[in-house]
Amino acid sequence: MRLLINKIVLGLSTLSALIGLGFLAWILITLFIKGLGSFHFSLFLNDLIDGGLRNLIVGQFILAAIAAALGIPLGMIAGIYIQEYGRGKYAEIIRNLSDIMMSAPSIVIGAFVYAIVVVPTGGTSGAAGAIALSIMMLPIVINTTDNMLSLVPKELREAGIALGASKYKVIIDIVIKAAKVGIMTGILLAFARIIGETAPLLFTSETSNYFSLDLSESFPSLTVSIYDLANEPEESSRDLAWAASFILTVLVLAINLTGRFFTRNKGGK
Amino acid sequence: MEKIFRNLSLASASLVFIILIGIFITLFSASKGAIDEFGLGFITNPNWNKEISLSNPDAQMDINLDMSDDSASDDMMLEDTILFDEDTKKTFTEYGGLVPIVGTLLTTLIALAFALPIAMGIAVFLAEIAPKNISAPISVAIELLAAIPSIIFGMWGLYYFAPIIADLVGGYQVSLLSAGLVLGVMILPFMAAITRDSMNTTPNVLKESAYAMGATKFEVIKDIIFPYSKVGIIGSVILALGRALGETMAVAFLIGSVFTLPSKITDPTISIPVAMANNFGEASGLGESALFYLALILFVISFAIISFAKLYFLRGTK
Numbered sequence: 206m207r208l209l210i211n212k213i214v215l216g217l218s219t220l221s222a223l224i225g226l227g228f229l230a231w232i233l234i235t236l237f238i239k240g241l242g243s244f245h246f247s248l249f250l251n252d253l254i255d256g257g258l259r260n261l262i263v264g265q266f267i268l269a270a271i272a273a274a275l276g277i278p279l280g281m282i283a284g285i286y287i288q289e290y291g292r293g294k295y296a297e298i299i300r301n302l303s304d305i306m307m308s309a310p311s312i313v314i315g316a317f318v319y320a321i322v323v324v325p326t327g328g329t330s331g332a333a334g335a336i337a338l339s340i341m342m343l344p345i346v347i348n349t350t351d352n353m354l355s356l357v358p359k360e361l362r363e364a365g366i367a368l369g370a371s372k373y374k375v376i377i378d379i380v381i382k383a384a385k386v387g388i389m390t391g392i393l394l395a396f397a398r399i400i401g402e403t404a405p406l407l408f409t410s411e412t413s414n415y416f417s418l419d420l421s422e423s424f425p426s427l428t429v430s431i432y433d434l435a436n437e438p439e440e441s442s443r444d445l446a447w448a449a450s451f452i453l454t455v456l457v458l459a460i461n462l463t464g465r466f467f468t469r470n471k472g473g474k
Numbered sequence: 475m476e477k478i479f480r481n482l483s484l485a486s487a488s489l490v491f492i493i494l495i496g497i498f499i500t501l502f503s504a505s506k507g508a509i510d511e512f513g514l515g516f517i518t519n520p521n522w523n524k525e526i527s528l529s530n531p532d533a534q535m536d537i538n539l540d541m542s543d544d545s546a547s548d549d550m551m552l553e554d555t556i557l558f559d560e561d562t563k564k565t566f567t568e569y570g571g572l573v574p575i576v577g578t579l580l581t582t583l584i585a586l587a588f589a590l591p592i593a594m595g596i597a598v599f600l601a602e603i604a605p606k607n608i609s610a611p612i613s614v615a616i617e618l619l620a621a622i623p624s625i626i627f628g629m630w631g632l633y634y635f636a637p638i639i640a641d642l643v644g645g646y647q648v649s650l651l652s653a654g655l656v657l658g659v660m661i662l663p664f665m666a667a668i669t670r671d672s673m674n675t676t677p678n679v680l681k682e683s684a685y686a687m688g689a690t691k692f693e694v695i696k697d698i699i700f701p702y703s704k705v706g707i708i709g710s711v712i713l714a715l716g717r718a719l720g721e722t723m724a725v726a727f728l729i730g731s732v733f734t735l736p737s738k739i740t741d742p743t744i745s746i747p748v749a750m751a752n753n754f755g756e757a758s759g760l761g762e763s764a765l766f767y768l769a770l771i772l773f774v775i776s777f778a779i780i781s782f783a784k785l786y787f788l789r790g791t792k
Binding site for chain 2: 210214218221222228231233280289301302312319343344347373394397402408411428435436443453461465
């Protein structure tokens with residue numbers, strides 16, 4: 206009897222694993238078939254107004270890159286504070302708040318940036334979109350830095366201090382160096398996450414059909430355009446949305462795998 | 475130099491605090507108009523963007539609760555309420571948040587009911603059943619799937635999953651049910667990954683001693699692993715729930731975006747993030763303020779749930 210129950214439960218658990226993986230495989234296969242079906246290299250050469258995706262891909266990259274340029278240094282320094290300088294309650298509070306912020310609904314962050322940037326400046330802009338993404342990215346970078354620095358052995362820091370180095374020198378030259386690979390992986394994963402975000406961009410950067418590098422106006426965004434295109438009645442728009450989704454997914458997964466590759470190499474050492 | 479760096483790092487860390495407080499204050503002040511107008515009755519009022527003729531403008535608040543809830547208002551018809559009030563002094567446009575709030579809670583509930591058993595199964599499978607050379611690649615696959623942008627789940631759901639659901643259970647393709655299920659599929663990898671991590675914290679010594687006593691795998695899972703990692707698992711599930719609550723894109727494609735209370739699970743309705751995503755651009759005046767009010771409610775709910783999970787269940791897990 207016990208053995209029978211055991212068999213049944215293990216069978217159910219394996220079955221649910223298969224169901225779960227089946228769903229996920231279904232999504233990926235759909236995406237690849239639909240995406241590859243409408244994929245064409247001319248998509249990279251034309252802007253959306255001519256039926257291509259060039260402006261959107263470039264735009265999304267620029268938004269995420271600016272967000273990273275804002276979020277990474279701030280997040281790293283904040284993570285250093287929590288792990289290295291913060292003693293006691295305040296650092297602990299910041300750590301918890303940063304974890305909470307990481308799970309804050311992304312659309313609420315969009316609304317926040319809308320109220321503090323879009324309304325005062327009079328319209329949607331690429332800058333507003335980048336700010337919204339950087340707010341998304343900040344807590345992820347803090348969390349990663351915090352975790353990775355906590356793995357650096359205390360003796361390394363003590364050795365640095367014993368040599369007469371000041372604390373910030375020890376942090377920058379020794380601790381950060383030791384945790385470099387882990388932090389970089391975390392940052393790559395954070396970048397992969399924000400580059401696929403749609404909700405915070407909907408009313409901050411919006412999207413544009415034209416190629417633009419002007420951050421003070423509506424900025425082309427791949428994800429927002431996927432949302433618009435997928436809701437259009439014409440088959441051709443939807444096909445374009447599938448191709449765009451395919452490119453986005455490949456991009457996100459490639460960044461993710463690169464990050465994992467770094468960690469793998471380190472782990473094998 | 476030391477001082478500068480130290481203060482810089484303190485300032486960056488405080489930024490988190492400032493942003494969170496800033497979000498709260500901004501949402502609150504932006505929704506002030508709607509809060510003053512509707513008060514807490516907003517939460518229980520099922521009408522959205524409904525014009526009401528008034529004989530006595532001072533009696534606005536009393537009318538709110540008496541309206542029948544079959545007043546389907548098209549979400550594309552957001553009008554500039556301020557202009558409207560000026561044109562015809564006797565009408566008043568009413569906004570209530572009950573429908574999106576109910577929609578948000580129900581989709582999350584359906585997603586959880588669907589994802590929880592499957593995620594547990596996957597976690598048990600990965601942590602205990604599968605041999606290492608199978609569980610390792612599947613683990614990576616599941617973590618990668620957790621990274622897929624949510625908009626892709628939405629598109630897949632609308633064009634491939636919803637038609638099948640509609641064939642099976644009848645009703646509309648865009649509905650509470652299909653939105654909840656797609657949301658469930660979306661949080662599945664995330665939930666499975668963190669549940670597996672919790673299960674893996676069980677010391678091997680405990681498991682081995684149970685096996686030595688002649689326990690079956692199921693008994694070890696039920697009597698050793700679950701009790702040991704219970705707190706972590708519950709915390710992880712609540713985190714996944716927090717994520718589902720605030721999800722916009724996977725739901726936006728599937729929920730139907732109509733401001734009506736669903737009478738069946740296969741009816742279309744709307745959730746807070748979707749109400750914001752679809753109406754923010756056209757809204758102004760009181761309508762925009764009401765959307766900010768919804769955002770504030772969502773923010774407070776998710777803040778409360780996540781802090782609860784963090785402080786109560788996941789304390790000390792770092």
